[in-house]
Structure formats: structure tokens, C-alpha cells
Amino acid sequence: MKDAFGAPQSLLILGGGSEIALATARRLVARRTRTVVLAGRPSPGLDAAAEQLRGLGAAVTTIGFDALDPASHEDVLGKVFAEGDIDTVLLAFGVLGDQARDEREPGAAVTVAATNYTGAVSAALVCGAALRRQGHGSLVVLSSVAGERARRSNFVYGSSKAGLDAFALGLGDALRPDGVHVLVVRPGFVRTRMTAGLAEPPFTTTPDAVARAIETGLRRRARLLWVPAPLRYVMSALRHLPHPLFRRLPV
Template sequence: MPVKDALALPQSLLVLGGTSEIGLATARRLITRGARTVWLAGRPSPALEQAAESLRALGADTRTVDFDALDPASHETALGKVFAEDAIDLVLLAFGVLGDQAHDERAPLRAVHVAQTNYTGAVSAGLVAASALQAQSHGALVVLSATAAERARRVDFIYGSSKAGLDTFAQGLGDALYGTGVRVMVVRPGFVRTRATADRPREPFATTPAAVATAIELGLRRGAETVWVPGVLRLVTAALRHAPRALFRRLPF
């Protein structure tokens, strides 16, 4: 049975970005809390199948669906397959790329790839998912943003600007869906220690996929609209957001 209590934990979920470490950590945590059906959406690959097998080993009915963030024209068909088979309590928008700021500045097409994945693809998938959730009159859309969305930094303004667009979009979508039975929760992690960031210098307030998953669960339980991971970043980014630009430029990041 689908969960229609807005603050209940989901019994079924769809992870857009099926090999995402944060997405899989969240799926594992929710499975231990009673989730029984998991869809992993991503490009067909051994990694996607291995991810599905790892969740099946935990007892979840786990299936995969072909999904390409860079092919918006296919999103309605891909997500439609999922919603045609199951009522989905939670859609987790977990795909994205970091890019490489130093190289991407000199290669505009690489910068565009970051923007198209993190923003354009997310807008398309988010709208399709929201429409499907609204048609069933319940569910939650959890969007992985980033603290980098709060203010552009010299070291990652291409990635940060793409997440800023996504963050604003998700907030607006949440307002548009208010009162429909569907809610949107924006999650803003700081630096997350994953395979993708293994070769990057560790930043202050670094976190892990497991910690983000814990925060997502708590946010769902509380009916939160915005979640910071770790929570102290809410205060840190508020201070940085209001710092004079001349001072901000002199900060070591």
C-alpha cells in the first residue's frame, strides 16, 4: 500500500541517478525503515546492476529503468514506466556531476555539460516526477542541491551556478505544489566524501553519503522543506551569503 501520510516514511522510492552514492545510502537507510520497493534509474551499466543487487540483498524488490539525464525527451517515457507499475512515495533526484572548474573554464562545452546535467536535466526530470506524483495525489520529491548553490565561489562557480539554478527551481516547484498532497524537500550538503571527490582537497564541515541519508530521513519525518548537511552549514552559509563582496573575494576558497 502506498504511503499517503505526508510525514510517513516511504514504502516505495525511485532514485534518479541509480548509482549515486548518496542515493544508494538513502535507499539502504529507508529499506531498514520499511521501504520495500526501489527503482534505480540510470544508464544501463554493470554498476547499475550491482547497485540493484546490493539492495535486493537487503530484502527490497529492486528494479532498474533506463534513464539519461541528458536526454530530456525520454524522461516522460522512462518515468512513466515506473509510475505505470507502482505508486511511488518518494522520488530522489540524485544525479549530477561536479565537473573540473580549472579545465571547464577553458572548455565551454565541458561547462555546458555540467549545466545541462545538473540543471536542464534536473528541471525536466523534476517536472515529470512532480506531475506523476500529483496524479497519484501523494508523494515527496527530494532534490539534492548543494551549499555551493548559496553563493558562487571562485573555485567552483560553474558547478555552483548549476546547483543555484536547481535550488531555485526546486523551491519554486515546492511552492507550486503546496496543497496538492505532494511536497518538495531541498537537501543542501556540503563537501561529501565520495569516490568522485576522493582526489580533491577535503573542505571544512565535510560529510558522508550515510550522513546525508540520515538527514534526509529526519527531514522527511519532520516535514522539512530545506535540509542542511551538516546542520551548522545553515549558519556558515548565511554568514558567507551576506559577506561584502570585497571581503568574500579574499577568502581562501
Template sequence: MKDAFGLPQSLLVLGGTSEIALATARRLVARRTRTVWLAGRPSPALEEAAAGLRALGAEVRTTAFDALDPESHEAVLGKVFAEGDLDMVLLAFGVLGDQARDEREPLKAVRVAQTNYTGAVSAALFSAAALQSQGHGSLVVLSSVAGERARRANFIYGSSKAGLDTFTQGLGDALHGTGVHVMVVRPGFVRTRMTAGLDEAPLATTPEAVATAIELGLRRRSETVWVPGALRVVMSALRHAPRALFRRLPL
């Protein structure tokens, strides 16, 4: 069960090598989280992530999970939830893709969409059903400000995140009053391996800053978290900018 501050004592991370997810797990373990499941493709990186959290005092287990194999999600998640109630599921997997390449090779674009949206829909629905069955818990989904309005530079990635964001908001409405808390997290440009080599956008942030915002959102039972918070205003302005003007912006 969550502690008196609304922080989880048990955590399942879908996307167990995500830098944002691991920063969040470290922060929560430093508070009250004692049991962590890291789900992802088996790899030395996944085992290294688990070892790092164990060194902080958490009981950590890993399990194989593939966003691109939704037919396996029910069995994988069922196995984890069968071990005991979970206070929080953090859906943190996703790929950025390569916009120029993916436009030339549509199957690559489809893979981005399948990972970021189709796989996430499957995992989120199975997780939500399990949380609802136990009667409590939080589902935290990493979205992106890129989903607020499609930009020429990354509309394939942005459209997949737009779909995920809208889906998660609807799921939160569907679960309202059930005891399950659903929270959408919308970071801007985050300095991670995934964004290495890219031109840094204004208001860039770090995995640790996102983790701090997630913790605060859990305490407040927020439904939407922007990181940094100033992006709420910036993206509102961009979302409502006339299309002719938006096309001329250096975005």
C-alpha cells in the first residue's frame, strides 16, 4: 500500500532501462519504495539497472517484456501482479525514431507508432485492469509535449505521443472513482541517451527533474504533470497559434 504521503511501496517499471524511469525509481526508493520490478528486453543494461537499485536497498526483480509483442502482455503482467499488489505502474518505454529516415521508410515509422502507441495501449489496459482489481494504485504514463501539436521536425513521434496522451486521459476518466489514479507526464526535451546529438530545445530538463515532478504529482494525485511547469503556458500558446504562423516558426 502507499504510505501516508501517497508514495508507493511497490513499483513496476515497463521500460526498465529508461533513464527517466530509473531516476524516478531511485528517488522513490530513497523514500519508501521497497519492491521494484523492472520489465524490459533481457539485456546487460537491464541487469545493471536492477543491481543499481539493489545497492540502494530495494528488492528488485526483472522480467522480460517487449512493447512490440502485445500478445504476451497479459501473461507478463499477470505474472507480476500474481506476486502481490503493486502500488504503482510506470509506463516508460518509447522510441524517438529518425524523422527523415522514417519518412523514407514507412515501416520504420510504423515501428515507432507500434512501440509508442499500440504497445502502450495494450500494456496500460492490462495494468489498469489489474490495479482496478486490487482496488488501488497509480498508473503513471510518460507522454511528451511533442504530442501537443505535430511539428514538421518530428510529427511521426509527436503523433504517436498525441495518441498515447489522449488515450491516457480517457483511461483516467474511465477509472475515476475506482481507486486507481492515472497520471500523464509531459516532459519537454530531456537530456538522455535518446536525445544525445540532437539540438537542445529551450527549457530542456533532466531525468532527475522529471523524477522530482513525478514524485510531487503522486503526492498531489495530479492528473497531468508538465516538466518543466512553464511548458504548460508555452504549449498552450503554440497549440492555439494560427497554422500559417505555426508553419513559419523554427520548431
């Protein structure tokens, strides 16, 4: 349960190696979160993340989790919730893909879609049902501004995030009567290992900035966050731009 100050005491991260997720975990642990479960594919990176959070005073466990294996999600995640209530779930896994390769190789595009959308739908539904049974908790879903309007440069990734975004907003409406809070986060370009080497557009942000926004959004029980906030207006303008003009933009 959340403590007297409204801070989550337990956190489950799906995509335990995500830099945004770990930045968020560090902030929450520095406040009052004491129990963290990192779910992801076993790797030295996952183990290092666990050790980092233990060094901050959290009790951390790791579990094997594969977004591309939805058939395992109920069993794997069910065991986490069976150990005790989870105050906050952060769904942070995803892949950027390679647009040129994804267009050439349909199988690669399917992997992007299956990870970012199908796997996320499965995991979110399993966690949402568990939070509903608890009668409380928050589910944070990392979406992207790329889902706001598909662009020529990354429409495979963008379409997967568009689907996830719409799904998560609907899930939030479905779970709200049961006391469950869903927060959808739409970061812009985030400076991480996944984006290393790519040209940084205006409004580029950092994992720590996204983490600060998530912490605030949880406290305020927000439904939707843009990071940085001005992207709300930029993307609104792009969304309503006539397509012949939008198509000519270098995006």
C-alpha cells in the first residue's frame, strides 16, 4: 500500500533494463519505495540494475520476463502479485527497430509490433486485472510522441506506439471505477542507449526528466503526460497539419 504521504512502497518494472524505468525507480526509492521487482530477460544489465537499486536501500528481486511470450505472462506476473500487493507497475519495454530494415524484412517489422503492442497489451491486461483485484494501484505505460501521427521516417515504430497509446487510455477508463490509476506517458526523443548515434531533434529530453514527470504524474493521478510539456502543442499542430504539407516535412 502507499504510505501516509501517498508514495508507492512497491514497484514492478516490466523492462527492467530501461533507462527511463531505472531513473524512475531511483527517484521513487529515494522517496519511500522499498520493494522493487525488475522483470526482463536475464542479463548482466538486469543484474547490475538490481544491484544499483539495492545500493539505494531497496529490496530488489529480478524475474525472467519476455514480452514476446504472452502465453507466459499470466504465470510469471501472477507469481509477483501472489507475493503481495504492488502499488505501481511501470510498463517500460519496447524496441525502436530500424525503419529501412523493417520495410525490407516484414518479420523484423512484426517483431517491433509484437514487442511494442501485442506484448504490452498482454502484460498490461494481466497487471490491470491484478491491480483491480487489489482495489488500488497505478499502471504507468511508456508511450511516445511517435504514436501521435505516423511519420515516413518511423511509421513502423510509430504505429506500434499509436496502438499502445490508444489501448492504454481505454484501459485506464475501464479500470478507473475499480480504483486503479493508469498513466500514459508520451516522451519525445529521449537520450538513451537505444537512440545513441541518432540525430537529436528539438525538445530532446533525458531519462531523469521523464522520471521527474512520472513521479509528479503519479502524485497527481494524471491520465496523460507529455515530456517535455511543450510537445503537447507541437504535436497538436502536426496532427492537424494538412497531409500534403505534413508529407513534405523532414520528419
